[in-house]
Amino acid sequence: MLDPIDLIRMSSSAKELLAGRSQTDxxxxxxxxLHGLDLLVVFSGYLDAGxxxxxxxxxxxxxxxxxxxxxxxxxxxxxxxxxxPHLRFDGQRFxxxxxxxxxxxxxxxQMQRPFLMLSGPEPDYQWDRFVAAVMILVDQLDANLVxxxxxxxxxxxxxxxxxxTTHGTAKELLEGLATWAPKGRIAAGAAQLLELRxxxxxxxVSGYTVHVPHYLADATYPQAAVAALEYIGAAMxxxxxxxxxRESGREVEQQIAAQVxxxxxxxxxxxxxxxxxxxxAKEHQTRSLLLDQDQQMPDAEEIGSAVESYLSDQVQHDxxxxxxxxxxxxxxxGNIDESPSEPMRPxxxxxxxxxxxxxxxxFDASEDDEDSEDAEDDETD
Numbered sequence: 509m510l511d512p513i514d515l516i517r518m519s520s521s522a523k524e525l526l527a528g529r530s531q532t533d534x535x536x537x538x539x540x541x542l543h544g545l546d547l548l549v550v551f552s553g554y555l556d557a558g559x560x561x562x563x564x565x566x567x568x569x570x571x572x573x574x575x576x577x578x579x580x581x582x583x584x585x586x587x588x589x590x591x592x593p594h595l596r597f598d599g600q601r602f603x604x605x606x607x608x609x610x611x612x613x614x615x616x617x618q619m620q621r622p623f624l625m626l627s628g629p630e631p632d633y634q635w636d637r638f639v640a641a642v643m644i645l646v647d648q649l650d651a652n653l654v655x656x657x658x659x660x661x662x663x664x665x666x667x668x669x670x671x672x673t674t675h676g677t678a679k680e681l682l683e684g685l686a687t688w689a690p691k692g693r694i695a696a697g698a699a700q701l702l703e704l705r706x707x708x709x710x711x712x713v714s715g716y717t718v719h720v721p722h723y724l725a726d727a728t729y730p731q732a733a734v735a736a737l738e739y740i741g742a743a744m745x746x747x748x749x750x751x752x753x754r755e756s757g758r759e760v761e762q763q764i765a766a767q768v769x770x771x772x773x774x775x776x777x778x779x780x781x782x783x784x785x786x787x788x789a790k791e792h793q794t795r796s797l798l799l800d801q802d803q804q805m806p807d808a809e810e811i812g813s814a815v816e817s818y819l820s821d822q823v824q825h826d827x828x829x830x831x832x833x834x835x836x837x838x839x840x841x842g843n844i845d846e847s848p849s850e851p852m853r854p855x856x857x858x859x860x861x862x863x864x865x866x867x868x869x870x871f872d873a874s875e876d877d878e879d880s881e882d883a884e885d886d887e888t889d
Contacts, residue, residue, distance in 0.1 A: 509636060510634075510635050510637060511617040511639070512638070512640035512641035512644060513583070513641065515580050515581045515584065515585070515634075515637060515638060515641045516578050516579075516580060516581075516644070516645065516675075517578060517579045517580070517581065518577070518578050519575070519576050519578060520580075520762050521575065521578055521580060521724055521877045522542075522577045526824045529816065530559070534695065535881045538868075542577070542614065542624070542649050542650075543649060543650050544640060544650050544651075544652050544716060544746060545614075545622055545623050545624050545649065545651065545652060546624065546651065546652050546653040546654075546655065546744045546745075547623070547624040547626060547646065547649075547651040547653070547654045547655070548623060548624065548625045548626070548627075548655050548657070548705075549625075549626045549627075549655065549656045549657075549659055549699060549880065550564050550626070550656075550658075550739060551627070551628065551629065551630040551658075551697070551698060551704065552565070552627065552628070552629050553591070553626075553630035553697075554630050554658075554697040554698075554699070555658035555659060555660055555670075555696075555697060555699070555731070556658060556659060556715065557659040557718075557720035557724075557725040558658055558659050558720040558724060558725060558727065558728065558730075558731075558733070559728045559729070559732050560657070560658070560659040560718060560720070560729070560732045560736055560775045561627070561657075561728070562728075563625075563661075563728065563730065563733035563753065564657065564733055564736055564737065564740075565625075565627040565628070565731075566683050567749060567751075567752060567753060568615060568625060568732070568748070569613065569627075571616070571749040572615045572616060572617060572748075572749065573615065573616045573620075573751070574614060574615040574616070574815065575613065576611055576612075576613055577611075577612045577613060577614050577624070578611065578612040579609060579610065579611045579764040580610040580611070580628075580631075580638065580641065580644065580771055582607070582608050582609065582610055584612075584629075584633065584634060585610065585631035585632065585633055585634055585638055586608055586632050586633070587633070588608075588630060591629060592607070593605065593606050593607060593608055594606045608628065608630070609628050610626075610627075610628030610629060611626075611627065611628055611678060612625070612626050613625050613627070613644065614623060617746040617747050617748055618671070618747040618749060619746075619747045620749075621745070621746060623744055623746060624649070624651065626642065630697060630698045630699065631698050631795075635698050635701055636701075638698065638886055639671065639698065639701050639702045639705050639800065639849050640708050641703075642702055643702075643705055643706070643709060645709065645711075647704065647709070648666070651676060651711065651858065652712065653681075653712045653713075653714060653716045653743070653744060654703070654706045654711050654712065654713050654714075655711070655713075655715070655716075655720070655740060655743050655744055656675075656676070656699055656702075656714070656715040656716070657715070657716050657717075657740060658697075658699060658716075658717050658718070659717065659718040659719075659720050659732050659736070660673070660690075660717050660718075660719060660720065661720050661721070661722040661724075661725035662719045662720070662721070662722060662861075663721075663722050663781060663784075664719050664720075664721050664781060664785055665720075665721060665778055665781040665782045665826030666721045666731070666761075666764060666778075667778065668782065668784060668785045668786075668789075670719055670720070670731060670732060670735045671687030671688055671718075671719040672685060672686060672716050672717060672718055672719060672735070672739065673686055673687075673688055673689060673690070673716075673717040673719070673872055674686040674689075674714070674716055675703070675715040676707070676712075676713035676714040676715040676719075677707050677711075677712060677713045677849045678712045678713060678714040678797035679744075680684075681714045682741045682744075683717075683800075684691060685716075685739075685793060685794055687719070687794055688719065688792075689788075692731075696886075703715055703739040716739040716743070718732050718736050718739075718742070718810065720732045720737050721781075724764075724870050725826050727760075729755040729757075730753040730754070730760060730762075731757045731760070731761075732755060733753050734750050734754055736752045737749075737750050737753070747763075778846070779822055784813065828860065859881055
């Protein structure tokens with residue numbers, strides 16, 4: 509095998525960052541050191557239902573502060589004829605060639621917490637060499653957590669919460685979240701090979717495969733990207749931008765609803781999928797992303813008690829916002845021990861949402877019923 513390091517092209521500032529020299533002449537922090545950060549891996553191509561990977565890469569690089577750390581030699585890794593790059597033609601000449609890029613970026617989330625992202629098209633060639641090159645970077649950067657995200661089409665309805673299949677070694681980030689955990693042999697991808705090698709090397713790994721309705725697999729489905737960002741944020745402790753995708757998702761929902769309303773056969777298919785989903789969900793409970801592994805959702809009695817206690821406290825406050833204890837403290841000492849503080853609010857860039865193209869072909873009712881039955885048999889097996 510050729511030397512994996514030859515696939516990597518480091519940026520001009522990467523060596524300083526790797527050495528920990530990330531300060532300006534005035535001594536102020538300019539960029540965080542790269543060592544010990546979490547790494548997100550997102551490849552487009554394989555297991556990319558709903559164009560989730562492309563959406564994630566676009567929204568994170570467009571909405572968050574970032575800088576390129578390293579790129580990979582795509583001339584050695586990609587089949588350009590299988591996925592031809594685009595360029596423009598103005599009637600007389602060609603211009604604006606969009607070269608494919610497989611790159612490692614340093615980003616900061618909306619709370620300015622740094623993390624790394626490896627993204628781009630999945631390599632077509634030299635998987636072992638490419639994975640070995642990535643592992644060199646992982647070891648050199650001493651990545652704390654390596655998180656993988658992709659999406660798979662399944663016979664599930666878009667009217668229900670999107671499920672997920674979890675995988676990896678960081679059990680505290682995975683247990684209780686999976687809605688479907690199949691067993692069997694699957695066709696491998698470069699991401700799966702990289703996840704395998706990272707786990708073998710003793711790295712903490714968390715993986716999330718989002719379930720996308722099979723009839724929307726070829727469309728750009730923002731809801732799946734939002735779900736992926738929620739799993740990423742929970743695993744890596746990040747605040748990530750979802751507003752633009754949520755808005756696009758509402759537009760997509762309206763387009764789907766219009767198609768369902770005008771097609772009784774589609775409505776019947778959707779009802780069948782909903783019934784199957786609800787029956788399965790009754791027997792497979794999952795924990796919320798808002799709860800830790802050892803936490804449980806409070807029941808109705810606990811919530812009611814907390815609300816009553818809160819309302820009771822509010823009644824005891826006077827027009828100045830003071831309760832009896834606070835007013836007594838002022839009388840005796842002239843001040844209150846604890847002054848109220850403003851809650852921390854993340855800053856969000858005001859960026860206009862991009863238009864999202866929605867393309868989907870629903871199957872004929874007869875064909876869909878057969879596909880659904882086949883998928884159900886596979887799932888049962």
